[in-house]
Amino acid sequence: MKRICIIACVAIAGLSSCKKFLDTKPTDFYTPDNYYTSEAQLQQALNGVYGDLMRPELYAQVMGFNFVSTTDEVMSNRTADGDARGLRYNYDASLVHIGNIWKFAYIGIANLNQLLANIDKPEMDEGRRNIIKGQALFLRGFLYFTLASNYGDVPLVLRNLAISEVNMPATSQKGVYEQVEKDMKEAETLLAGYTSNKLGYNDVVTLTAVQAMLARVYLYWAGYPQNDASKYADVITYTDKVINSGLHALNPDYRQVFINLSKDQYDVKEIIWELGSSGAAAGVVNKPGNDIGNFVGIQSNLTAADTSSYNSAAWVWVTRKLFDAYEVDAASTATPFKSSLDVRRDWNCANYIYSGTPRVKVARNNVWQMCAGKFRREYCPAAIRNTNGVGGTYNINWPVIRYSDVLLMRAEAENHVNGPGNAYTYINQVRKRAYGIQAGNVVKSVTVSNGGSGYTVAPAVTISGGGGNGATATAVVSGGKVTGIYLSSPGALTTGSYYSSAPVVVIGTAWVPGATYAAGVQITNGGRLYTVTAAGTATNTPPTHTSGASDAAVTGAVFTYAGTAATATAAITNGTESDLTPGLGREEFQLALRDERMRELCFEAVRKADLIRWGNFVGDMQTFAAWATSNGASVTATGNVNGLQGLRNVSDRHVLLPKPTYELNLNHDLVQNPGW
Known part of the structure; x- marks a missing residue:
């Protein structure tokens, strides 16, 4: 593996070449012999690996986008450029992005092997040495987990290679998982007591990050293609370690989790491990920008005159x-x-x-x-x-694993081992947060009781009282009537101010004496709807005139009767709406959990892997493609024809990525995956 030698050279020598790396008497650059002599140098080497995880070839773009963006939760809308990025299952082993995941994972592994080989070199505090070593072991395991779950059998390199060591057979996926388990379990011991709540940030590996990721490794191991059901018990063991630590909890507002990631504000309870892009933990070498929120984001254009604007391709x-x-x-x-x-x-x-x-x-x-x-x-x-x-x-951080995933893994493993009885405990925690009722009741619905008449624009909707705050809604107008109220937020979920009774709903802008009104504004007074036909300031005399008449008594503003005011009522939750249907059997619960994982974890690059480990990825995609065709996806104007074609391209070979062409040409002991 010549490339691994090259990487070690680049990481240590900086601007020096590999030729210089082989010189016998280096004088102007670092080599493994004259580096790793201090704690600071060990930490610097580790920071370099953290930073490289957020390269575009890995988690700044590819891992969350390229090969995971056409499933049953999301589909690419691209044609030719979609194929060039691997979005529509038209790729082959020569695609650069296929090669880059492999390449940069092994770059990280080579650098970590070098670090681990020199971990005992400097004199330093043993506690600090253990933390660096534990993180390095975990990251090596994590990169091998990335390789094995994507490519299957891969070469297992645990030491520095000689430049002549090029041909190396792959280790079985099971064998790689066993090494991942070994590295991560040793990391767990070394990182005992090293927690994100003590640090105040979560973009370095901590004890519960190791435990949560081990649970994910075991979950994949339990599923296809290894199908080692005994690993479900290990999922329970390791999710329980995270849950029982008391260090993590769900953020009461699902939306806030991702707002925090955008703002680079740490949420160490909900997000167990995230990858930082900019302004992250001190000393971690992070990248200045990434594509998170770009290809997988809300379409927008960036304009100089609009400081609130941003770029997002929404592919x-x-x-x-x-x-x-x-x-x-x-x-x-x-x-x-x-x-x-x-x-x-x-x-x-x-x-x-x-x-x-x-x-x-x-x-x-x-x-x-x-x-x-x-x-x-x-x-x-x-x-x-x-x-x-x-x-x-932009610099949005990437959530590698969240506490809600731990709860859902726990529910899935519990159901498999013991049936759904106790599994409800974990899935319902996720669902309760999803419905906004983790800590109290919220507005459940707003129902129009009288649509009124005379509306030319959608009126404002105000929700107040009931002991809570933060509920917002918008009105829908058709044919001069308010035909519906769309609840946009059930309440202020992060403030702890919940509703004890139904709040009052006011539709429209009320007449206020002394207020200034612009022409065209509609206001309500005494159950009537008025249109301001001449701008001005209202007096203390409210508009009271009948249809077609204007209120001459109001100086400076003219209010013309337009119709009757709409009314609506609100209802609040009772705290049980989120509960999953009780009494499900084991198979029914598993199906419900699959949908729950989609609802909760969509676009976080786990859906394709979930579908694969559940054992019917190709069949599921074919079934979904038929359903999508019958439910509007094939309609050019309102569907997603390009994404649908991507679904139709799925075949058995797409369960794994192909091993890169350049790697096969270099390593003649490597065998290509089936179908490629």
Whole structure:
């Protein structure tokens, strides 16, 4: 593996060449012999690996986008450039992105092997040495887990190689998993007591990050193709370690988790391990920008005159299956879609884009063409979002593993080992947060009781009282009437101010004496609707005139009767709406859990791997392609024809990525994966 020698050279020598690396008497650059002599140098070597995880070839772009963006939750909307990026299952072993995952994973492994070989070299505090060693072992295991779960059998390199060691057979996926387990278990011991709550940040590996990732390794190991069901017990063991640590909890507002990632604000309870892009933990070498929120984001253009603007290509759209998987309020009269009881739907499935110069917000009501809204660049700090209309780095951090995933893994393993009884405990925690009722009750629905008449624009909707705050809604107007109320937020979920009784709903702008009104504004007074036909300031005499008459007594403003005011009532939750249907059997619970993982973890690059480990990836994609065809995806104007074609391209060989062509040409002991 000549490339690994090259990488070790680059990492240590910096500007020096590999030829210089082989000189017997280096004088102007670092070599393994004269480096790793201090704690600072060990830490610097480790930081370099952390930084490289956020390269575009890995988690700054490819791992969260290229080969995971056409499943049943999201589909690419691209044609030729989509094929060039591997979005539509038209790639082959020569594609550069196929090679780069392999290449940069082994770069990291080579650098970690070098670090581990020299870990005992400097004199330093043993506690600090253990922390660096534990993180290095974990990262090596993590990179091998990445390789094995994507490529299957891969060469297992655990030492520095001689330049002549080129041909090396692959180790079985099981054998690689065994080494991952060994590295991570040793890391767990070395990192005892090293926790994100003590550090205050989570973009370095800590004890619970090791434990949570080990649970994921065991979950994959338990599924296809290894199908070692005994590993479900290990999933329970390691998820319980995270849960019982008391260090982690769900953020009460699902949306805030991803706003925090955009703002580079640490949430060490919800996010167990994230990869930092900019401004992360002190000493970690991070990248200045990434594509998170770009290809998988809400479409927008960047303009110099609009400091709130940002760039996002939005090269994927959600699927109707994902959108329809979220429960709706049956009583909702909102159109074109009923309000959802699940706050995740309208966050993940964005029903708007930004376009034009100046930018305007444009509704996107075709479900197959809704943008993936989880990572929203609009929340990035303005200082990095818009640099005089040019560039912009954005720097959204990547959530490698979250506490909700730990709970869902625990539920899945519990169901497999013991049945669904106790598994409800874990899945319902995730669902309760999703419905906004983790810590109290919220507004469940707003129902129009009288649509009124005479509306020419959608009136404002105000929700107040009931002991809570933060609930917001918008009105839908058709034929002069308010035909529905769309609940956009059930309440202020992060403040702990919840509702104890139904709040009052006011539709429209009330008449206020002394207020100044612009022409065209509609106001309500005494159950009547008025249109301001001449701008001005209102007196203390309220408008009371009948249809067609204007209020001459109001100086400076003229209010003309337009019709009757609409009314609506609100209802609040009772705390049980989120509970999964009780009494499910083992298979029914497993199916429900699969949908829950999609609702919760969509666009976080786990869906394809989930579908593969559940053992029917190709069949599931073929079934979904047929369903999508029958449910609007094939309609050019309102569907996603390009994404649908990508689904139809799925075959048995796509369960694994092909081993890169350049690697096969170099390492003659390596065997290509089936079908490639």
